[in-house]
Amino acid sequence: MPAPKFRVAICGGGISGLCLAVALSRYPNIQVDVYEATDRFKEIGAGVMIWARTWKILEQLGLGPAFSRIAHAPPDGSIGTGFDFRRSDQPQEGFTYHVVKMSYGCIRFYRVDFLDVFVDALPSGVAHFGMRLVSYSQKAGANEILLEFSNGTTGTCDLLAGCDGIKSSTRARLFKEAAERSGDVTLLKFIDPVWTGTIAYRGLIPVERLPPSHRSIANPMMYCGKSKHVVSYSISRGDVVNVVTFASEPESEGSPYSEDTGGTHCPQKELLDCYAGWEPEVEQLLSQIEKPTKWAIHHLKPLPFFVDGKVALLGDACHAMAPHEGAGAGQAIETNHERKDAFILAALLEHATHETIPFALEAYQHVRLPFANHVLKGSYGSGLMYEFNSEYGEDYKNLGPVIEKQWDWVEEPDPEKERLRALQYFKKLASRS
Numbered sequence: 232m233p234a235p236k237f238r239v240a241i242c243g244g245g246i247s248g249l250c251l252a253v254a255l256s257r258y259p260n261i262q263v264d265v266y267e268a269t270d271r272f273k274e275i276g277a278g279v280m281i282w283a284r285t286w287k288i289l290e291q292l293g294l295g296p297a298f299s300r301i302a303h304a305p306p307d308g309s310i311g312t313g314f315d316f317r318r319s320d321q322p323q324e325g326f327t328y329h330v331v332k333m334s335y336g337c338i339r340f341y342r343v344d345f346l347d348v349f350v351d352a353l354p355s356g357v358a359h360f361g362m363r364l365v366s367y368s369q370k371a372g373a374n375e376i377l378l379e380f381s382n383g384t385t386g387t388c389d390l391l392a393g394c395d396g397i398k399s400s401t402r403a404r405l406f407k408e409a410a411e412r413s414g415d416v417t418l419l420k421f422i423d424p425v426w427t428g429t430i431a432y433r434g435l436i437p438v439e440r441l442p443p444s445h446r447s448i449a450n451p452m453m454y455c456g457k458s459k460h461v462v463s464y465s466i467s468r469g470d471v472v473n474v475v476t477f478a479s480e481p482e483s484e485g486s487p488y489s490e491d492t493g494g495t496h497c498p499q500k501e502l503l504d505c506y507a508g509w510e511p512e513v514e515q516l517l518s519q520i521e522k523p524t525k526w527a528i529h530h531l532k533p534l535p536f537f538v539d540g541k542v543a544l545l546g547d548a549c550h551a552m553a554p555h556e557g558a559g560a561g562q563a564i565e566t567n568h569e570r571k572d573a574f575i576l577a578a579l580l581e582h583a584t585h586e587t588i589p590f591a592l593e594a595y596q597h598v599r600l601p602f603a604n605h606v607l608k609g610s611y612g613s614g615l616m617y618e619f620n621s622e623y624g625e626d627y628k629n630l631g632p633v634i635e636k637q638w639d640w641v642e643e644p645d646p647e648k649e650r651l652r653a654l655q656y657f658k659k660l661a662s663r664s
């Protein structure tokens with residue numbers, strides 16, 4: 232076995248880290264190691280949806296058949312893929328004010344199954360558990376990056392991919408170093424995520440517990456009210472309905488949130504009280520969630536950069552966003568899209584040498600940062616629209632088309648064109664060196 236041309240350490244084994252690991256492990260001359268803080272790869276028991284552009288990426292990774300087996304609503308439009316937007320915060324039956332028809336498809340999964348497809352595609356020997364990265368150092372002129380883990384061990388790599396989620400240690404280190412180097416302390420404000428002002432409750436309902444005519448079974452639903460909305464869609468081949476509800480104080484956006492942010496159980500009464508007086512269809516749905524979990528939804532301020540030298544941030548570590556366009560995981564995957572000749576980061580690294588890694592990362596950032604930040608801002612803005620807090624208020628006639636327009640990014644720009652743009656930029660930088 233020839234020596235690898237370089238070694239990539241991936242910190243974090245969520246969707247972004249595992250997708251990158253699977254994409255890169257196809258190149259025998261790149262060594263890949265995934266360092267995961269916990270004792271196994273895991274996802275929460277909830278749904279996740281992706282769009283056709285992400286589906287194409289998964290197919291190009293050779294994972295199409297495996298994802299097809301667990302997908303609900305494949306991207307052929309055979310199962311309803313529109314979102315029905317209804318006014319629902321009144322006791323009498325609500326009304327549909329807009330239907331977003333998504334010809335490009337919205338494909339739904341049970342999260343645990345979704346992550347497992349990546350886990351199964353991971354070559355053996357790549358994963359290292361109980362390895363929480365606490366810090367790294369890349370000294371000017373030094374070839375290697377030194378990694379420090381919370382269990383006292385150390386390691387080295389030639390490129391560090393920080394895929395360690397919304398509370399990323401990699402991001403903290405990267406922005407601290409950049410602030411020290413430049414003397415610009417304002418960079419420190421990008422380290423901590425901020426509260427969007429929204430609390431979410433989540434639950435799963437076996438489909439047989441709903442009347443067969445319940446709209447949530449056939450179609451993704453968006454039940455809207457003032458400063459609140461409820462999203463539901465079926466997953467697991469239609470056996471389960473996934474529900475996420477949101478309740479917002481828009482004026483609190485940007486503030487720190489002190490309560491535990493991550494999925495604590497709460498009494499069902501709290502959920503029911505929050506949506507008391509909503510249309511019967513919503514009450515019927517929520518009454519079936521016996522053990523809701525509660526989440527404070529955070530996002531990042533759009534970051535001014537995703538990379539520093541040979542360190543890159545991916546996924547929620549660099550663009551954690553409000554979930555109102557079902558985009559965070561898809562964006563994390565897009566970062567790593569590989570085609571026959573590879574795509575964006577994986578494509579760039581295939582062409583990079585040890586010396587040109589920084590150029591490859593700069594090209595990755597050149598293409599990905601504006602797009603990911605655009606989706607991040609749009610996702611937050613969509614939430615305001617669903618809850619009648621945008622400039623369009625309750626003007627249903629204009630609101631529907633504007634909401635639909637927010638999803639334009641699902642079709643444009645074409646990921647293939649983005650790949651070519653990134654490669655061209657990389658070659659330009661490398662030729663100047």
Ligand SMILES: Cc1cc2nc3c(=O)[nH]c(=O)nc-3n(C[C@H](O)[C@H](O)[C@H](O)COP(=O)(O)OP(=O)(O)OC[C@H]3O[C@@H](n4cnc5c(N)ncnc54)[C@H](O)[C@@H]3O)c2cc1C
Nearest residue numbers: 243245246247268280364396546547554557558559560561
């Ligand atoms: C309510 C809600 C609904 C959503 N719905 C959708 C949807 O429908 N579609 C969609 O595309 N997105 C959705 N998202 C967003 C999506 O879930 C995330 O964007 C995505 O899971 C991020 O993946 P990630 O791998 O970047 O981060 P994570 O999933 O957070 O993974 C990070 C991993 O890194 C590990 N880790 C953390 N710190 C360290 C460390 N220091 N060292 C080593 N390992 C570490 C963690 O243990 C974890 O395994 C939703 C989010 C929410 C909150």
